[in-house]
Amino acid sequence: MHRLRRIGLLQIVTRSLKASPFRTIVTVLCVAIVIGTIFSTTLIVRGADDSLQIGILRMGADLIVVPKPTNPWHISQMILGHVVEHPYYMDIGAVDKVARVPGVQKATPQAYAAKLELVPGCACCPTSFSYLIGFDPSSDLVVKPWLKRFPEDLRRTDAIVGCNVAAYGQNIVIFDQVLTIRGVLDKSGTGLDDVVFVALDTLYWLATESRRLALKLPGHHVLDIYSNQISAVLVKVEPGHSVADVGLRIKLESMEQNMDLNVIYPQTLGQEARQRLSNLYDIFLTNNSIMWGLSVVLVGTVFTLTVCERHREIGVLRAIGATQGYIFKLITLEVVLLVVLGGVLGMLGGTLTLHLSGQYLAKSLDVPYLWPDPPYVASLAASALGLSATTGILSALYPAISSSRMEPCNAIRKGQ
Amino acid sequence: MLSLEGVSKHYSVGNNIVKAVDNVHLAVNRNDFVMVTGRSGSGKTTLLSLIGGLTKPTSGRILLKGVDISSLSDKDLSGARSRTIGFIFQFPSLIPFLRVLDNVRLPASFTQEKFADLDRAKELIRAVGLSKRSDSYPSQLSMGEQKRVAIARALVNEPEIVLADEPTSDLDEATEKEIMQIIKEVHEKSTTVVMVTHSADLAHYGSRRFKMTAGVLREV
Numbered sequence: 001m002h003r004l005r006r007i008g009l010l011q012i013v014t015r016s017l018k019a020s021p022f023r024t025i026v027t028v029l030c031v032a033i034v035i036g037t038i039f040s041t042t043l044i045v046r047g048a049d050d051s052l053q054i055g056i057l058r059m060g061a062d063l064i065v066v067p068k069p070t071n072p073w074h075i076s077q078m079i080l081g082h083v084v085e086h087p088y089y090m091d092i093g094a095v096d097k098v099a100r101v102p103g104v105q106k107a108t109p110q111a112y113a114a115k116l117e118l119v120p121g122c123a124c125c126p127t128s129f130s131y132l133i134g135f136d137p138s139s140d141l142v143v144k145p146w147l148k149r150f151p152e153d154l155r156r157t158d159a160i161v162g163c164n165v166a167a168y169g170q171n172i173v174i175f176d177q178v179l180t181i182r183g184v185l186d187k188s189g190t191g192l193d194d195v196v197f198v199a200l201d202t203l204y205w206l207a208t209e210s211r212r213l214a215l216k217l218p219g220h221h222v223l224d225i226y227s228n229q230i231s232a233v234l235v236k237v238e239p240g241h242s243v244a245d246v247g248l249r250i251k252l253e254s255m256e257q258n259m260d261l262n263v264i265y266p267q268t269l270g271q272e273a274r275q276r277l278s279n280l281y282d283i284f285l286t287n288n289s290i291m292w293g294l295s296v297v298l299v300g301t302v303f304t305l306t307v308c309e310r311h312r313e314i315g316v317l318r319a320i321g322a323t324q325g326y327i328f329k330l331i332t333l334e335v336v337l338l339v340v341l342g343g344v345l346g347m348l349g350g351t352l353t354l355h356l357s358g359q360y361l362a363k364s365l366d367v368p369y370l371w372p373d374p375p376y377v378a379s380l381a382a383s384a385l386g387l388s389a390t391t392g393i394l395s396a397l398y399p400a401i402s403s404s405r406m407e408p409c410n411a412i413r414k415g416q
Numbered sequence: 417m418l419s420l421e422g423v424s425k426h427y428s429v430g431n432n433i434v435k436a437v438d439n440v441h442l443a444v445n446r447n448d449f450v451m452v453t454g455r456s457g458s459g460k461t462t463l464l465s466l467i468g469g470l471t472k473p474t475s476g477r478i479l480l481k482g483v484d485i486s487s488l489s490d491k492d493l494s495g496a497r498s499r500t501i502g503f504i505f506q507f508p509s510l511i512p513f514l515r516v517l518d519n520v521r522l523p524a525s526f527t528q529e530k531f532a533d534l535d536r537a538k539e540l541i542r543a544v545g546l547s548k549r550s551d552s553y554p555s556q557l558s559m560g561e562q563k564r565v566a567i568a569r570a571l572v573n574e575p576e577i578v579l580a581d582e583p584t585s586d587l588d589e590a591t592e593k594e595i596m597q598i599i600k601e602v603h604e605k606s607t608t609v610v611m612v613t614h615s616a617d618l619a620h621y622g623s624r625r626f627k628m629t630a631g632v633l634r635e636v
Binding site: 006007008012015016018019312313315316317318319320321322323324325326407408409410412 | 468472490491495497498507513526527569
């Protein structure tokens with residue numbers, strides 16, 4: 001006697017789904033769009049937040065001392081990748097004065113020069129970057145920590161760049177001068193990926209070259225910075241000292257010495273971007289909640305109608321021995337399978353979309369963006385799968401309960 | 417085997433009460449072939465639904481092998497339907513997305529058995545003359561072929577009683593004879609059959625004949 005494994009619930013469900021391709025495809029697509037949108041918008045917000053954090057961390061200082069007219073906005077614009085002119089400079093002597101303030105462990109200068117509009121057809125600065133940042137390699141506390149190997153012998157013609165600018169060992173041309181890349185910073189997703197770091201002397205030299213070029217090419221962009229001018233002093237506070245206290249001491253000291261300095265607390269950087277992110281998150285949350293609710297109603301309605309069309313089939317199944325529980329499981333499994341499949345496709349679609357156009361989307365939303373770390377993506381994918389399954393279960397509740405509770409005789413009669 | 421004691425089934429339609437089955441007393445013995453005839457709307461299908469536990473009576477008791485089926489839980493009643501009763505419906509009742517062989521072995525899925533007897537399913541399909549259509553879908557079969565598959569499905573769990581609701585409706589005369597011959601053979605293999613039909617011409621197949629009029633059952 002040949003024995004054949006009996007037809008399982010899953011087998012019946014998959015065959016039923018195959019038998020209604022239109023319903024199956026429409027339901028899967030609907031859920032894929034909803035779950036894909038929820039998944040990708042959450043990734044964008046998280047990616048933007050991570051990127052902002054990294055950008056602020058990369059500033060590397062507990063305090064940033066700037067000339068009075070400078071405000072945190074100028075610095076945060078640089079982190080966000082917006083190129084704005086940074087015209088406020090102070091004398092490099094401020095570094096020693098700040099370094100002498102009690103509680104300051106280390107102070108290092110930086111000078112920022114934005115690359116603005118180029119003269120059309122200008123071939124002397126083909127390298128694409130946003131800012132030239134001059135720093136002091138000997139006292140630096142910003143660039144070094146982010147490089148595996150810091151080139152201690154940084155020459156005048158050397159540069160360290162953000163990952164979007166050039167690759168290690170390549171040459172770049174700025175104001176007709178060739179610089180060699182001696183270090184490339186890891187991706188941050190912020191404007192710092194488009195920055196060129198050079199020694200302060202190199203920056204002053206390039207500024208001189210820019211002025212020389214402007215004489216030859218009237219209207220050519222000029223770096224309006226001169227020797228011994230800096231934009232900021234980045235401060236590391238000694239352990240055991242309060243950052244706020246040291247900041248206050250620096251302010252008082254500058255007032256006493258008529259230096260007119262302002263102290264920026266890096267934690268306050270990116271507040272505007274954070275606020276934008278928070279607003280964006282609220283909008284996404286509201287939209288996604290509405291979309292999800294509608295998808296539950298839509299899938300529930302589709303399956304309620306489907307069940308109505310299948311009353312006779314359900315009645316027959318009951319007549320040949322299916323229990324109420326079997327019918328409940330049959331309908332629920334059909335919905336959950338479709339919705340989970342839709343969820344998986346949505347996540348794949350969302351991931352692909354973000355990989356292809358994440359930077360563009362972030363730019364249009366005016367936020368920095370970095371692909372979130374894999375553990376977060378994995379946990380988000382698990383949550384999205386859970387949400388898909390929940391969507392399926394909620395959508396299936398009414399059709400599954402109503403069809404399983406129906407008297408077989410009524411089901412058959414309604415189906416005729 | 418089966419007994420109905422004062423079984424009634426009433427429906428409310430607006431303010432009226434329709435007595436689909438009215439105070440029916442019936443005792444069916446093992447290996448009886450009970451043939452119930454009556455006009456459309458006389459309550460025959462409702463009577464069969466009551467016997468099969470597809471609906472509950474408004475009053476009275478239905479005893480299947482001595483057990484009141486109204487007292488059974490859904491699980492036990494479903495178990496009784498899959499093991500003890502085989503249904504043949506008036507309408508096309510095959511699951512449209514399952515092939516003939518799968519439709520026939522489907523009731524085995526609702527028993528406690530882990531495996532369905534493939535030989536029995538194939539034997540039944542052969543017995544109803546559809547060996548070559550095992551892999552067809554119901555939509556690829558004629559109405560008569562679908563009815564034959566439904567008969568094979570009703571028999572796959574070797575039920576003690578077969579309930580047939582107008583199994584020959586919508587069929588031509590030749591196919592009707594073929595179907596009745598199969599049902600007759602089922603009965604001859606000591607299966608109890610309760611069949612309802614509007615066709616008085618088929619009454620002679622029954623070992624016991626009843627007529628149903630406006631919900632009232634009368635032996636003739």
